[in-house]
Amino acid sequence: MILTFRSALLLLAVTLGACAHAPSHAPADPLEVVNRSVFAFNTKTDKYLLRPAARAYTAVVPGFARTGVRNFFANLATPVTIVNQYLQGKFAAGTSDLGRLLINSSLGLGGMLDVASYWGLPAHDEDFGQTLGRWGVGEGWYLMLPFLGPSTNRDLVSRIARTPFNPLYYVEDTSLVWGLTVLDGIQDRAQYLNADALLSGQLDPYIFLRSAYLQRRWTAIHDGRPPLEQSGFEEFDDF
Amino acid sequence: MHLLRAACIPLLLLCHAPVMAEAAVTPGKTGAAALDINSPDGLIRAVAQKLLDRIKADRKVLINNPDKLFAMVDEVVLPHFDFPLMARLVLGEQWTAANDKQQQRFLEGFKSLLVKTYGNALLQYSNETITFRPAQLGSKPGRASVASLIQSAGAAPVPMEYRMRKLDDQWLIYDVVVDGISLVTNYRGTYAAEIQRDGLESLIKKLEQQTTG
Numbered sequence: 001m002i003l004t005f006r007s008a009l010l011l012l013a014v015t016l017g018a019c020a021h022a023p024s025h026a027p028a029d030p031l032e033v034v035n036r037s038v039f040a041f042n043t044k045t046d047k048y049l050l051r052p053a054a055r056a057y058t059a060v061v062p063g064f065a066r067t068g069v070r071n072f073f074a075n076l077a078t079p080v081t082i083v084n085q086y087l088q089g090k091f092a093a094g095t096s097d098l099g100r101l102l103i104n105s106s107l108g109l110g111g112m113l114d115v116a117s118y119w120g121l122p123a124h125d126e127d128f129g130q131t132l133g134r135w136g137v138g139e140g141w142y143l144m145l146p147f148l149g150p151s152t153n154r155d156l157v158s159r160i161a162r163t164p165f166n167p168l169y170y171v172e173d174t175s176l177v178w179g180l181t182v183l184d185g186i187q188d189r190a191q192y193l194n195a196d197a198l199l200s201g202q203l204d205p206y207i208f209l210r211s212a213y214l215q216r217r218w219t220a221i222h223d224g225r226p227p228l229e230q231s232g233f234e235e236f237d238d239f
Numbered sequence: 240m241h242l243l244r245a246a247c248i249p250l251l252l253l254c255h256a257p258v259m260a261e262a263a264v265t266p267g268k269t270g271a272a273a274l275d276i277n278s279p280d281g282l283i284r285a286v287a288q289k290l291l292d293r294i295k296a297d298r299k300v301l302i303n304n305p306d307k308l309f310a311m312v313d314e315v316v317l318p319h320f321d322f323p324l325m326a327r328l329v330l331g332e333q334w335t336a337a338n339d340k341q342q343q344r345f346l347e348g349f350k351s352l353l354v355k356t357y358g359n360a361l362l363q364y365s366n367e368t369i370t371f372r373p374a375q376l377g378s379k380p381g382r383a384s385v386a387s388l389i390q391s392a393g394a395a396p397v398p399m400e401y402r403m404r405k406l407d408d409q410w411l412i413y414d415v416v417v418d419g420i421s422l423v424t425n426y427r428g429t430y431a432a433e434i435q436r437d438g439l440e441s442l443i444k445k446l447e448q449q450t451t452g
Contacts, residue, residue, distance in 0.1 A: 026431070058393070063392025063393060065393075066392050066393025067393050070393050187393065194360070197359055198356055201355075202429060203429060203430075203433055203445055203449070204432060207433075215419055215425065216418060219418075220419060224419065
């Protein structure tokens with residue numbers, strides 16, 4: 001039942017996602033009205049729930065331990081990166097990431113220590129959204145998901161497709177999975193605490209976040225080196 | 240499941256200054272004193288070093304007295320930004336449509352907004368390490384970018400890039416790109432929407448209110 005629902009959602013999202021890339025300063029956001037109310041909801045949830053939790057986490061847990069926690073979750077996400085490296089034809093990088101997974105899961109004590117980085121295997125970040133982008137699928141519409149934050153049709157597909165590649169999917173102990181999921185949410189949020197004032201100080205935080213999210217994804221698809229003509233101010237490139 | 244993941248990523252924009260605040264700014268091999276401020280990366284390192292020193296010396300005063308903080312940012316950081324160009328890039332087509340007076344008012348408002356944002360962010364960070372890479376020359380003569388990497392406990396390393404251009408023999412920053420997010424592009428998107436809804440005059444007024452308040 002759930003699977004059927006997922007496939008239907010997947011199909012819908014792929015269909016919607018098959019649009020061209022729009023510049024981040026003028027994106028396709030036909031659901032803006034809905035998105036904005038979800039954003040308002042998310043902002044409230046963040047203010048009263050997630051942000052306080054993240055602040056407490058940062059205050060209580062020492063830095064080295066937080067780094068360990070982050071490494072642990074990054075390691076869990078490595079299978080997704082590996083699969084997508086191969087799907088994008090980046091075989092050397094994919095194999096290097098496979099090495100990272102093996103080294104960090106064992107010598108790195110279940111991923112908490114990033115031993116592989118010291119050995120010259122740097123971390124990469126790939127997902128199905130980036131792969132689809134590489135394959136020429138446009139991002140589709142900008143979406144604001146309840147609790148989960150910014151997304152697009154393409155990234156929603158990615159979010160669903162990656163589920164079976166996360167080792168947590170196969171853990172049967174529900175309370176453990178929930179515990180880890182909550183911890184991941186908190187540690188992820190904690191990484192952005194210093195930046196809160198910037199967003200809330202914007203004339204229109206919704207648009208600021210939308211532009212930032214789309215830019216960041218565009219850069220990720222191009223592995224940090226997006227084509228310059230996409231910078232959005234090419235018509236002023238006369239200086 | 241990453242709750243509100245990315246919801247706050249853009250917030251990292253401009254927060255690089257604080258990084259410099261207490262960070263171990265890695266000086267060049269020749270030492271900070273010998274930095275060549277005529278090269279793009281030498282300049283960025285020198286400014287970072289200066290900022291670090293100032294904050295170390297006056298941290299308490301700057302925390303308790305925002306005006307002094309903003310004045311410090313004004314003095315140390317501002318001369319190295321190309322604000323007229325930034326304002327033009329941020330407004331895009333609207334820049335040409337605006338009259339001289341509006342351009343000037345926007346420029347002033349945008350500048351003080353950035354000083355405030357930058358200054359407030361400055362005091363939030365601690366214990367980050369920042370490493371600079373050598374400057375890369377741009378596609379056109381007189382353009383360069385300096386990449387750096389910010390590392391802090393419990394967080395993914397954040398790449399930050401300064402885009403610079405040479406004007407009258409001086410390197411000036413015209414954009415800062417944090418984790419793939421360009422400051423100029425982001426403000427441009429936000430302001431374009433604002434202008435479309437309420438017009439340029441309204442945007443300028445809001446900026447002026449925000450920065451005098």
